[in-house]
Amino acid sequence: MxxxxxxxxxxxxxxxxxxxxxxxxxxxxxxxxxxxxxxxxxxxxxxxxxxxxxxxxxxxxxxxxxxxxxxxxISPGLGIDHFLDERLDAIDEALGIKNETPRTIEGPLYVAGAPIAHGFARLDDGTDTNGHTLIMHGTVYGDDGKPLPDATVEVWHCDTRGFYSHFDPTGKQAPFNMRRTIVTDDKGCYKFQSIVPKGYGVPPGSPTEQALSALGRHGQRPAHIHLFISGDGHRKLTTQINIAGDPLVNDDFAYATRDGLVPEIVEHTDEVSIKANSLSGPFAEIKFDIHLTALVDGVDNQINELRKRAAA
Incomplete structure (x- = not known):
């Protein structure tokens, strides 16, 4: 009854x-x-x-x-973070704002205060011997379509075990390993050397996994790299890229995959490319340009200053 x-x-x-x-x-x-x-x-x-x-x-x-x-x-796992992004997209569309570089979810593992580098940074400390060297680079453009010098590109990602520094349950990683803030050079360019990250899953047996299992879903993410990008006179962009070829690119439990955020990864084995990047062996390359949008009436209408983020 x-x-x-x-x-x-x-x-x-x-x-x-x-x-x-x-x-x-x-x-x-x-x-x-x-x-x-x-x-x-x-x-x-x-x-x-x-x-x-x-x-x-x-x-x-x-x-x-x-x-x-x-x-x-669990918030991104239930699609709430993605829904918030969809609403921001709809608000931008109503304002006539076009996001050439899509936004996507931040995730819970950002840490404030990463070391600052200019133009180029080495993210990893070399201790993850299972890692395949990665060179990622691109240009940050302003809303006028011109390269944006002195923009900041905050980048963070996990190691080959799926662990982030400051959140590594084994305690193996040093503070700010695979985390940097890169200030773009006078041509608006950024570049970093690191390792290709791996995908990972929610902690086994955790309440997050229990909820997803009850929904008949998995808790796995494809390999990805997180980015915050800021520049004077522009809105802060929160985004991340997925590593092309990962089998979970289109099956991310956190629903972060978006068109335009899966750049190609190119493998280099030739001596010319290796020497040009001051490396000793083969490496992977990702080129990813970033387009920022202007402030709205002088204000960043999408920034979230009140979110509690980890600080070292």
Whole structure:
């Protein structure tokens, strides 16, 4: 037997009280959001006949997610980060802004304060002996289509085991390994040497994996490289590229893959190319140009300064 009580006046009055809408104090925006979210939850309980056991199972899972520090991991896994990007794209379209370089999700593993280099940086420290040398380079362009000197390109990625420095459970990596901030040269160019990263998955047995398994989904990501790009008079761009050829490029549990963010990877074995890059052996090359967009009425209308990010 299905019983529905959501639309009863006393339930609607109760929601108003719970959200504090009947009180003058508090934050009006918080009240508005809480009232809507609680209304959706109450209605879902009613419509889906969610039992107390199912509800408290969910509460236990939320506790586990919090204890594991994985809220920032399950968020992209549930497509919320991607949905936020889609909304930003729609807002830009309404404003007549074209993003030649697409935005995509940040992920939870950025660390502020990476060492600064000018024009060129070596990201890895050479300790990952399973790594295949990578040279990645490109030009940052301003909204006028011209190269943008002194732009900043923040870059970070994982090692061949799928671990990021500062979050490596083995403690093997030194601080800021495979993390740098590169200031573009007078031609707007950036370049770095590192290793080709590997794809990775959510921690086995974690509450994130449990949720994805219950949805019949995997928790794997293709190999990728994260980027923040900023320049005077321009909006900060949050994006990442996937490594072409990875079997999960179009099956990313975090839904970060977007057209225009899968540049080709070119292998070089010839001596001329090797010597031109001051290397001792074969390497992979990725060329990725970046186009920034202008501020909107003098303001970056998409930057999120309030997000809590790790700092060394």
């Amino acid at each position: 299905s019983v529905k009580i959501f639309d009863k006046p006393e339930v609607q009055d109760f929601l108003t009280k719970v959200a504090g809408l009947d009180k003058p104090d508090g934050n009006p925006r918080v009240k508005q959001i809480v009232h809507r979210l609680l209304s959706d939850i109450y209605k879902a309980i009613d419509d889906l006949d969610i039992t107390p056991d199912e509800y408290w199972t969910g509460i236990a899972w939320l506790n586990e997610i919090g204890a594991a520090g994985q809220a920032g991991l």
